Amino acid sequence: MEGSIGIAMASCSAMQSAVLASVSFPPSPSSCCTNMEPCGANVAFAKPSERGAHLTWTSHHHLPTSVRSGTCTPFPVTCVREARRGAGVGVGVGPATSIYEKRWVKTADHHLATEARRSARTWAVEVEGTICRRQTLAPSPEWESAHYQRVARRRTQLKATTGRGGRGALRGEEEEEEEEEVDKKSTGDEGSAERTEGSGNGASKDTKGAGLSWISPDWLTSLVRGCMGALRGPDQSGIPVANAKLDDVRDLLGGALFLPLFKWMLESGPVYRLAAGPRNFVVIGDPQAAKHVLRNYGKYKKGLVSEVAEFLFGSGFAIAEGEIWTVRRRAVAPSLHKKYLGTMVDRVFGACADRLVQKLDQAALERRAVDVESCFSQLTLDVIGKAVFNFDFDSLQRDSPLIQAVYTALKETESRSTDILPYWQIPLLCQLVPRQREAAAAVALIRATVEELIAKCKAMVDKEEQEQGQGNNVDEDYVNESDPSVLRFLLQSREEVSSQQLRDDLLSMLVAGHETTGSVLTWTVYLLVKNPTTMAKVKEELDKVLGDRRKPNLEDTKDLKYLIRCINESMRLYPHPPILIRRSNESDVLPGGYRVGAGQDIMISVYNIHHSPQVWDKPEEFIPERFDLDGPIPNETNTDFRYIPFSGGPRKCIGDQFAMLEAIVSLAIIFQNFDFELVPNQTIGMTTGATIHTSTGLYMTMKRRERVAASAASEFVLV
Numbered sequence: 172m173e174g175s176i177g178i179a180m181a182s183c184s185a186m187q188s189a190v191l192a193s194v195s196f197p198p199s200p201s202s203c204c205t206n207m208e209p210c211g212a213n214v215a216f217a218k219p220s221e222r223g224a225h226l227t228w229t230s231h232h233h234l235p236t237s238v239r240s241g242t243c244t245p246f247p248v249t250c251v252r253e254a255r256r257g258a259g260v261g262v263g264v265g266p267a268t269s270i271y272e273k274r275w276v277k278t279a280d281h282h283l284a285t286e287a288r289r290s291a292r293t294w295a296v297e298v299e300g301t302i303c304r305r306q307t308l309a310p311s312p313e314w315e316s317a318h319y320q321r322v323a324r325r326r327t328q329l330k331a332t333t334g335r336g337g338r339g340a341l342r343g344e345e346e347e348e349e350e351e352e353v354d355k356k357s358t359g360d361e362g363s364a365e366r367t368e369g370s371g372n373g374a375s376k377d378t379k380g381a382g383l384s385w386i387s388p389d390w391l392t393s394l395v396r397g398c399m400g401a402l403r404g405p406d407q408s409g410i411p412v413a414n415a416k417l418d419d420v421r422d423l424l425g426g427a428l429f430l431p432l433f434k435w436m437l438e439s440g441p442v443y444r445l446a447a448g449p450r451n452f453v454v455i456g457d458p459q460a461a462k463h464v465l466r467n468y469g470k471y472k473k474g475l476v477s478e479v480a481e482f483l484f485g486s487g488f489a490i491a492e493g494e495i496w497t498v499r500r501r502a503v504a505p506s507l508h509k510k511y512l513g514t515m516v517d518r519v520f521g522a523c524a525d526r527l528v529q530k531l532d533q534a535a536l537e538r539r540a541v542d543v544e545s546c547f548s549q550l551t552l553d554v555i556g557k558a559v560f561n562f563d564f565d566s567l568q569r570d571s572p573l574i575q576a577v578y579t580a581l582k583e584t585e586s587r588s589t590d591i592l593p594y595w596q597i598p599l600l601c602q603l604v605p606r607q608r609e610a611a612a613a614v615a616l617i618r619a620t621v622e623e624l625i626a627k628c629k630a631m632v633d634k635e636e637q638e639q640g641q642g643n644n645v646d647e648d649y650v651n652e653s654d655p656s657v658l659r660f661l662l663q664s665r666e667e668v669s670s671q672q673l674r675d676d677l678l679s680m681l682v683a684g685h686e687t688t689g690s691v692l693t694w695t696v697y698l699l700v701k702n703p704t705t706m707a708k709v710k711e712e713l714d715k716v717l718g719d720r721r722k723p724n725l726e727d728t729k730d731l732k733y734l735i736r737c738i739n740e741s742m743r744l745y746p747h748p749p750i751l752i753r754r755s756n757e758s759d760v761l762p763g764g765y766r767v768g769a770g771q772d773i774m775i776s777v778y779n780i781h782h783s784p785q786v787w788d789k790p791e792e793f794i795p796e797r798f799d800l801d802g803p804i805p806n807e808t809n810t811d812f813r814y815i816p817f818s819g820g821p822r823k824c825i826g827d828q829f830a831m832l833e834a835i836v837s838l839a840i841i842f843q844n845f846d847f848e849l850v851p852n853q854t855i856g857m858t859t860g861a862t863i864h865t866s867t868g869l870y871m872t873m874k875r876r877e878r879v880a881a882s883a884a885s886e887f888v889l890v
């Protein structure tokens with residue numbers, strides 16, 4: 172029913188929660204579980220060859236029992252196959268030590284990786300007779316583009332000198348391989364014979380208009396072309412169509428949705444059409460077009476995102492439209508006022524970060540590696556629990572099923588946005604499909620938790636009012652001393668609101684404020700640990716501004732300018748969410764002359780804008796100094812929408828200041844206390860829920876910093 176894309180997604184979403192690990196070819200016994208924690212549920216292997224031949228297991232259930240049970244017996248990789256595009260599995264089969272496929276597959280591990288990367292094919296790994304892993308290894312767009320241009324140039328030269336420039340003109344094994352790839356790039360057909368002259372790097376960019384750009388060879392694009400052409404006549408939009416291959420789409424569905432979008436931007440330009448089956452998206456990677464869409468909220472609504480996330484957010488204002496959104500945003504936004512933020516800095520952010528320090532302290536003593544991504548997810552859940560509900564999830568100390576539930580639900584929203592058929596609108600099917608049952612259970616858990624917290628707070632407010640006869644008047648900067656939470660503010664202000672609406676609004680805050688900030692912390696730490704000079708500057712600033720004090724206050728946060736720039740730069744490189752979704756209410760023309768029809772689904776790829784070489788110098792490099800230290804904190808307005816990590820326009824994030832303060836305080840406290848080191852030989856892949864996650868965790872070891880080692884005792888008390 173779902174079609175191939177839906178099926179790929181169903182299995183992928185199940186895979187996300189599965190144990191992921193890296194292996195090398197052949198896996199070495201000594202690599203097993205080194206430096207990883209803990210064995211069993213988090214089995215990981217990290218032993219790359221020098222050429223990076225590690226591959227990732229994506230299905231826990233398919234791992235051999237010995238591994239699943241955590242005994243970690245080394246196991247043989249018996250066979251590697253190539254899964255051919257569109258043809259299922261099973262072309263070349265051979266033992267891992269002598270893999271062959273057609274004429275070019277070599278024998279040892281690094282050859283496999285090189286070849287797989289070069290050809291961007293889908294590889295499957297078979298262990299004990301079971302296919303464990305299937306993943307496309309794509310070459311980097313830069314490599315790919317340079318590579319194919321080089322081959323095309325050489326062919327042209329040869330043609331000029333010898334009159335022969337077609338297939339077979341270049342000699343030597345490697346050259347033949349290159350030729351074959353050029354052919355595939357040009358024609359989109361693996362078995363095809365002659366390449367089309369002049370199709371160079373294989374991109375089907377249409378510089379003259381959309382009509383020509385419908386030349387995409389892939390069947391999906393062709394299908395859409397046919398359907399749209401039949402329904403609407405020739406395309407007049409001026410929007411080129413990305414040359415999306417089925418393998419690209421598989422990748423897109425399996426993990427990091429935003430990565431192929433970036434690849435296609437390099438091929439097709441900053442605004443292009445993605446014809447993913449019957450649904451098609453206009454993908455925007457241009458700041459001016461993004462500004463136009465985000466600022467004109469009347470013309471562009473949330474659209475698809477509201478449809479696919481309704482099962483989670485209900486009528487919560489994060490996805491609501493029209494009157495409900497206007498009224499509820501107006502009611503909730505004032506709760507995050509300046510005095511409230513100061514209270515959070517003093518009483519919540521520092522206290523929660525200090526708990527993390529205690530947890531890391533233990534690991535440092537035991538010289539144990541820790542998955543800092545999980546730690547930050549726990550930290551931010553604890554923070555948002557206190558900040559919104561005055562409830563202590565204490566997830567840093569004990570497992571909270573809520574974290575997994577939030578992740579499962581968000582992953583489901585992402586999956587729904589690219590399912591070919593919205594089968595999840597049929598209640599009966601939802602009960603039958605395991606992915607839907609999991610999602611429903613996750614939502615039920617989140618809702619029950621929020622309802623319980625609201626009920627408790629309501630009872631408290633009623634009791635106090637009975638005892639003290641308090642009125643309903645709430646000042647603009649009202650903060651209840653014993654309970655400074657958003658929930659308390661809202662109950663005290665006695666807005667007319669149904670319990671269900673209140674539940675959905677607070678659930679919106681819980682979900683929107685938890686994963687996002689956790690991911691910002693994760694990637695900022697990652698980038699800083701990878702850039703020791705920058706990290707040294709951060710620590711120097713911390714020592715200068717805070718001295719021996721371990722508790723930054725609201726004023727201090729303004730002086731931690733370099734740390735703030737590091738966070739800004741981290742959110743440029745890793746925006747959360749990387750894609751914003753909108754739908755046009757009416758026909759419109761985007762800056763650049765691109766025409767969109769009414770009802771057009773749109774993806775604003777924040778990732779594309781933030782990584783575009785047309786927008787940023789050295790876009791792939793981590794350079795906090797690119798943002799002037801004495802200038803304003805970068806935002807959508809002062810960068811003219813070149814930098815939009817919190818979106819822009821009326822639906823901009825309401826928690827931006829909250830999140831920045833939380834990140835500054837948490838990182839300040841953590842870096843005051845520890846020096847971090849990356850566990851070597853990890854593959855840090857990316858995948859998405861609503862934010863960018865690592866695909867296998869981010870493992871680090873840490874040491875107490877000398878200067879604070881003596882004062883390990885906590886200063887903070889969580890109120």
Ligand code: HEM
Pocket residue numbers: 488489490500679680683684685687688691746747748751752816817818819821822823824825826827829830831
């Ligand atoms: C660094 C952390 C955060 C990032 C990167 C972030 C990012 C965003 C972005 C990009 C949007 C707009 C989505 C769109 O335009 O479609 C958004 C909306 C929203 N965010 Fe955040 N957010 C963060 C933290 C928070 C926090 C801590 C809260 C709550 C305390 C929060 C609450 C919300 C809400 C309620 C919305 C929906 C607003 C509306 O539609 O009116 N966010 N966020």
